[in-house]
Every structure is written in C-alpha cells, then in structure tokens.
C-alpha cells in the first residue's frame with residue numbers, strides 16, 4: 296500500500312512527463328531519514344579527510360552507500376509509490392542501478408548547468424525517459440545549504456536548446472528547497488546544477504538510480520551482498536538484477552564515477 300492511488304500516480308506521472316521532475320512531499324518518515332543521516336555522516340568523513348577539495352569539484356563529495364543495514368531497506372528503494380511512478384514514466388520492470396549521495400560542504404560553488412547522461416541517440420533528445428534519479432536529502436535544505444536548481448521541461452530538449460531557452464528567459468531556473476522526508480523524482484536529462492552550501496553542516500542528498508528494463512549504466516553499480524539479497528522481497532530482488540552479487544559488503548572508497556555532467 297502506498298500513499299497514492301492509481302489515478303493519483305497517473306496524474307503524478309503526467310506532471311513528470313511535462314516537467315521532467317516531480318516532488319513527493321513528506322513521503323518518508325522523518326525518523327527513518329534521520330537514521331540514514333546518522334549512519335551516513337561517518338561514511339562521509341574519510342572522503343573529506345582524504346581530499347579537502349572534494350571528489351566532485353570544490354567542496355562536493357560523491358559517496359556510494361553500502362548496500363546493507365538500513366541502506367538496503369526495501370521500504371525505501373522499493374517504495375510502491377516511487378516504483379509505481381518510475382514504471383509509468385520509464386516502463387515496466389525497471390532496474391535499480393545506483394545508491395549513492397551528493398554532498399556539498401562549506402566552500403562548494405555553483406556547478407555548471409548539466410544533465411547526468413547524454414541523449415540516448417545522437418541528436419534525438421525527445422526520446423521517452425530511460426534514466427531516473429530519486430533524490431531525498433538527509434537534512435532540511437533551504438537557500439543556506441545548497442538547494443538543487445533545476446529547469447522544467449528540459450528533459451526532452453538538447454542541451455543547447457535548453458541553455459538557449461534559459462538565456463532567453465523562456466525557462467526560469469527553479470530552486471528546490473526540501474524537508475527531511477521529501478522525495479524528488481527526476482529525469483536525469485533535465486538541466487540542473489548544485490548550488491553552494493553556505494553553512495558548516497554538510498548537505499547530503501541521496502540518489503537512487505532507476506533505469507529502463509534494458510538499460511545498463513556501467514559507470515555506476517551496487518555491490519549486493521548475497522545474504523542481504525536473500526532477505527529481500529521478490530520485487531526488490533528483481534529491481535537489483537543487473538548488479539554484482541558479493542559475499543560481503545564493501546565500503547567503496549575510490550569513487551570512480553567522475554564523468555557525470557553532459
């Protein structure tokens with residue numbers, strides 16, 4: 296049972312088709328997300344210690360989450376509303392390909408406007424959605440700590456067309472403040488950027504990637520421990536089918552997903 300019925304999911308999917316993103320406000324329980332934050336902060340620190348300048352540009356860290364414990368919670372990655380909407384916009388039987396975080400800290404800057412993947416076919420930006428990101432912050436996000444900025448409708452335009460439309464004022468960038476528990480689902484082709492975090496506390500944002508059933512992204516992956524997989528419901532196991540099965544969880548440290556902006 297999700298929070299939205301079938302017709303509400305249809306309406307949300309229709310708004311996604313138009314805008315390239317949607318928000319599910321107050322979707323996850325705050326306590327669940329606070330527990331994720333507490334578990335995440337010790338994972339961030341070694342990256343900050345190793346590279347004070349960020350591994351994703353100044354003051355920005357990309358950190359993969361280990362797929363175990365509370366991070367392997369099917370109530371999050373297999374949430375019925377989210378997967379129901381993902382299936383409506385990216386087709387039946389999707390694949391989960393990524394579980395990670397983006398964290399700007401004090402000293403981060405505006406990113407260049409970018410999309411996270413190139414068009415599926417050269418010069419054919421109008422294809423249906425094939426790669427989605429589900430984002431939720433581990434802290435409340437407002438103007439002080441680096442909200443995402445995005446653009447409506449650019450998921451079906453070329454990068455050049457979208458940038459021209461912004462420059463001409465036909466598309467206005469929008470800041471996306473978010474509270475703990477809020478969820479954003481976005482087509483990763485939508486033109487967006489991270490903005491500076493101006494306060495001392497890091498601003499982690501989880502990203503869960505879902506792909507069309509046949510789409511494989513070699514630049515990201517999840518190491519799924521065999522024992523964790525065995526304890527998951529069938530639908531959750533199916534979502535994970537393209538990922539590596541490992542005997543034990545790995546704490547990946549060398550983040551090699553560096554080519555992320557198109």
Ligand SMILES: O=C(O)CCC(=O)C(=O)O
Pocket residue numbers: 351397398399406411441442443487488489490500555
């Ligand atoms: O989390 C953010 O603020 C945006 C990060 C982003 O767009 C990226 O690194 O590709």
